[in-house]
Amino acid sequence: MAVSCSFLALSFFFFLFTLSPLPVSATDHIVGANRGWNPGINYTLWANNHTIYVGDYISFRYQKNQYNVFLVNQTGYDNCTLDSAVGNWSSGKDFILFNKSMRYYFICGNGQCNNGMKVSVFVHPLPSPPPSSSQHNHSSPNSAAPMVLEYLGHKFLMLSFVFVMFGYVLV
Numbered sequence: 001m002a003v004s005c006s007f008l009a010l011s012f013f014f015f016l017f018t019l020s021p022l023p024v025s026a027t028d029h030i031v032g033a034n035r036g037w038n039p040g041i042n043y044t045l046w047a048n049n050h051t052i053y054v055g056d057y058i059s060f061r062y063q064k065n066q067y068n069v070f071l072v073n074q075t076g077y078d079n080c081t082l083d084s085a086v087g088n089w090s091s092g093k094d095f096i097l098f099n100k101s102m103r104y105y106f107i108c109g110n111g112q113c114n115n116g117m118k119v120s121v122f123v124h125p126l127p128s129p130p131p132s133s134s135q136h137n138h139s140s141p142n143s144a145a146p147m148v149l150e151y152l153g154h155k156f157l158m159l160s161f162v163f164v165m166f167g168y169v170l171v
């Protein structure tokens with residue numbers, strides 16, 4: 001009994017340890033930021049303020065059943081038409097992963113496209129050497145994050161070991 005509990009606890013911490021770095025590696029760009037996916041917002045302004053790379057996500061947040069999201073081509077985007085749709089989402093919290101560097105066009109399919117519910121994003125290829133932000137020349141902050149997490153992960157692992165051994169002795 002005690003052994004299987006220790007094993008469970010250990011597995012749990014291993015799980016934490018191995019999974020925690022994942023969410024850091026890809027950025028989730030929330031379309032419209034805190035205003036979400038709604039009519040009357042200029043998404044060109046939002047898109048101009050975001051740099052998106054292959055491997056990043058964008059996510060559309062909206063009232064489910066009220067709006068939706070269609071991936072269309074430029075004609076569909078310009079004219080608010082769905083003939084060119086190659087994908088659609090309607091969960092209210094739709095995550096879209098970009099595998100390829102190109103321009104993507106999304107519109108709302110329920111008539112609100114003409115009220116501004118359209119967004120076009122250019123997805124940049126992954127830069128081979130991480131892009132140095134305009135001011136900073138040396139190591140980017142992005143590359144430091146996983147190392148910190150890994151360090152924390154090791155700490156967690158050690159702590160859980162102590163915890164588990166202690167629990168084992170007590171039982």
Ligand SMILES: *[C@@H]1O[C@H](CO)[C@@H](O)[C@H](O)[C@H]1NC(C)=O
Binds near residue numbers: 044
């Ligand atoms: C949104 O903003 C862009 C950039 O300022 C502008 O060119 C465009 O006309 C605006 N769109 C609408 C629908 O107001």
Ligand SMILES: *[C@@H]1O[C@H](CO)[C@@H](O)[C@H](O)[C@H]1NC(C)=O
Binds near residue numbers: 049
């Ligand atoms: C652009 O992004 C910055 C940082 O995320 C934010 O503070 C600013 O409000 C944004 N501006 C617009 C127009 O969305």
Ligand SMILES: *[C@@H]1O[C@H](CO)[C@@H](O)[C@H](O)[C@H]1NC(C)=O
Binds near residue numbers: 079
């Ligand atoms: C899109 O709209 C423009 C005018 O706004 C029109 O000239 C063009 O034929 C339309 N394209 C399609 C594919 O409907």
Ligand SMILES: *[C@@H]1O[C@H](CO)[C@@H](O)[C@H](O)[C@H]1NC(C)=O
Binds near residue numbers: 074075076083
């Ligand atoms: C978009 O798709 C429609 C329908 O498939 C097609 O008629 C149109 O030429 C396409 N537009 C572009 C810019 O590829």
Ligand SMILES: *[C@@H]1O[C@H](CO)[C@@H](O)[C@H](O)[C@H]1NC(C)=O
Binds near residue numbers: 085087088
């Ligand atoms: C939405 O996508 C599904 C598949 O994911 C497809 O079966 C359906 O026809 C699409 N709906 C429209 C309106 O294009």
Ligand SMILES: *[C@@H]1O[C@H](CO)[C@@H](O)[C@H](O)[C@H]1NC(C)=O
Binds near residue numbers: 096097098099
């Ligand atoms: C990215 O690739 C996955 C898996 O192949 C696919 O399901 C998804 O639709 C792709 N994303 C885009 C935006 O095409």
Ligand SMILES: *[C@@H]1O[C@H](CO)[C@@H](O)[C@H](O)[C@H]1NC(C)=O
Binds near residue numbers: 132134135137
């Ligand atoms: C990076 O630093 C070097 C010298 O350390 C400098 O010559 C160069 O202009 C810097 N590059 C950028 C993009 O700041």
